[in-house]
Amino acid sequence: MAARARLRDRDMARRAYSLVAGLLAGKGGEKAENVLKDYSIALQAFTGSLLRDGLAAAVAAMERQADLENRGQAVLSHLAAGIADSTEGGSPDPRRFAEDVRRADTRRYMRMTREAIEFVTWLRRAVQANEATMKAGSARGDARAPGAGGDRGA
Numbered sequence: 001m002a003a004r005a006r007l008r009d010r011d012m013a014r015r016a017y018s019l020v021a022g023l024l025a026g027k028g029g030e031k032a033e034n035v036l037k038d039y040s041i042a043l044q045a046f047t048g049s050l051l052r053d054g055l056a057a058a059v060a061a062m063e064r065q066a067d068l069e070n071r072g073q074a075v076l077s078h079l080a081a082g083i084a085d086s087t088e089g090g091s092p093d094p095r096r097f098a099e100d101v102r103r104a105d106t107r108r109y110m111r112m113t114r115e116a117i118e119f120v121t122w123l124r125r126a127v128q129a130n131e132a133t134m135k136a137g138s139a140r141g142d143a144r145a146p147g148a149g150g151d152r153g154a
Contacts, residue, residue, distance in 0.1 A: 012082065012119055016082060019123070021126075023078075039127065040127050042071040042075045044124075047124065050113075051117070055101055059076065059097075060098075076097070079120070080093060080097035
């Protein structure tokens, strides 16, 4: 059982790092920093809402943010893609995922919430790693985009 949990964690980590790297792909320097900063703010807001208010409320808040500022769209898309495989019948489409959350029975909702908490933790680690890579790159004068070329951070 412990080996299965490690494999699941490893898969979540890989998915999170690749999603954050994809967000930054092709963006160098200041543009990548701004994208990462906006994403980090939305991710922090989602995490706080998830822990404080629950998954349905956090998803609704990201939907509102996505409609107003387009900030929450990436977080919602990444969350849907990240936990769709591990929840029965989950959808990687953000709109369908939001509907799935709202329609889930209690047992499924609890599982989706646990998966979301675990996956958000990996997304936050991926953001922190890319921020560290960016800082190290700017100290060296390197203009490469974080996540590009296999960079995964410290």
